[in-house]
Amino acid sequence: MELGIDLGPHAAFIVSAYGFAVLIVTAMTAWIVVDHRRQARSLAELEARGATRRSERTARVSGESMPGT
Amino acid sequence: MALIDLANPSRFRALADRVLPWLGVATVVAFAFGLKQAYFAPDDYQQGATVKIMFVHVPAAWLGMMAWGLMSLAALGTLVWRHPLADVAAKTAAPLGAAFTLLCLVTGSLWGRPMWGTYWVWDARLTSELVLFLMYLGVIALWRTIDDPGRAARAAAVLTLVGALDLPIIKFSVDWWNTLHQPASVFRVGGSTIDASLLMPLLIMAIAFTLLFFTLHLAAMRNEIMRRRVRTLLMMQADAAGGR
Numbered sequence: 001m002e003l004g005i006d007l008g009p010h011a012a013f014i015v016s017a018y019g020f021a022v023l024i025v026t027a028m029t030a031w032i033v034v035d036h037r038r039q040a041r042s043l044a045e046l047e048a049r050g051a052t053r054r055s056e057r058t059a060r061v062s063g064e065s066m067p068g069t
Numbered sequence: 070m071a072l073i074d075l076a077n078p079s080r081f082r083a084l085a086d087r088v089l090p091w092l093g094v095a096t097v098v099a100f101a102f103g104l105k106q107a108y109f110a111p112d113d114y115q116q117g118a119t120v121k122i123m124f125v126h127v128p129a130a131w132l133g134m135m136a137w138g139l140m141s142l143a144a145l146g147t148l149v150w151r152h153p154l155a156d157v158a159a160k161t162a163a164p165l166g167a168a169f170t171l172l173c174l175v176t177g178s179l180w181g182r183p184m185w186g187t188y189w190v191w192d193a194r195l196t197s198e199l200v201l202f203l204m205y206l207g208v209i210a211l212w213r214t215i216d217d218p219g220r221a222a223r224a225a226a227v228l229t230l231v232g233a234l235d236l237p238i239i240k241f242s243v244d245w246w247n248t249l250h251q252p253a254s255v256f257r258v259g260g261s262t263i264d265a266s267l268l269m270p271l272l273i274m275a276i277a278f279t280l281l282f283f284t285l286h287l288a289a290m291r292n293e294i295m296r297r298r299v300r301t302l303l304m305m306q307a308d309a310a311g312g313r
Contacts, residue, residue: 005108005118006118007118007121008112008117008118008119009117009183010117010118010119010183011118013119013122013179013180013182013183014118014119014121014122014179016179017121017122017125017126017175017176017179017180018121018125020172020175020176020179021125021129021172021176024168024169024171024172025281027168028164028165028168028285029285031164032285032288032289032292035289035292035296036288036291036292036295039292039295039296039299040295042295042299043295043298043299043302046299046302046303046306047302049306051302051303051305051306052302
């Protein structure tokens with residue numbers, strides 16, 4: 001297996017280990033990115049329909065900033 | 070911003086938005102440096118080039134255990150202090166911990182085959198690490214089984230604290246039992262037994278993987294906060310529609 005260095009007789013095991021690491025890191029990152037997009041879209045749709053928490057509506061009426069969830 | 074302000078999920082989310090790009094860049098830089106060091110690291114006199122597998126395997130093992138340790142602290146936060154972000158932290162750390170533990174198990178097997186002549190052996194270190202992976206799956210299943218996040222958090226917290234008993238078993242298994250797995254060689258009384266030319270890439274890769282964990286964990290926590298906000302708003306809409 002040619003990688004610019006000689007990995008010896010067990011090169012396939014070394015390349016497989018790094019390949020699996022890339023797979024795991026990519027899967028974790030993709031899961032989080034896709035989930036973020038999905039949650040952001042759901043929140044935007046709900047807020048566009050006027051859905052807010054009661055505490056936020058009260059704060060908006062009284063002109064305060066509301067740090068709720 | 071005072072530390073107590075971070076207990077507020079919206080403020081935490083705003084902080085995550087600001088910190089994540091920097092953490093992401095630091096992770097990429099650390100991996101670039103670590104992989105370069107790993108690439109040019111000399112062969113071990115016994116393991117040959119397979120020592121390069123250790124630069125992935127060892128950090129993955131540490132992070133698999135660290136994630137459970139973090140979940141245990143968060144479990145205390147849930148059960149004792151009822152901290153609003155504690156169960157968010159625990160829930161989002163579980164899949165990441167499971168992934169790192171799986172990475173540890175698979176890369177360990179890939180190293181074991183050429184070095185020990187077998188992919189797997191039921192010795193105490195390998196078995197206790199497998200138990201950790203199965204416990205991660207159990208906690209993830211528990212979170213998915215119970216709809217109410219509060220109830221799920223308390224059940225998962227109890228399971229997490231009981232499961233924390235596995236951490237010292239993993240760590241000291243190589244001392245308490247006669248195992249095929251080698252004893253501690255980095256963090257041990259009397260200092261590391263690894264040559265500096267191999268220890269440096271190992272530590273830099275460990276830093277890179279740790280930065281990756283915190284980047285992904287922070288991003289996953291932000292997602293979970295958003296998911297809970299969506300859930301709250303949907304329930305309020307359903308209540309409003311029902312009250313009409």
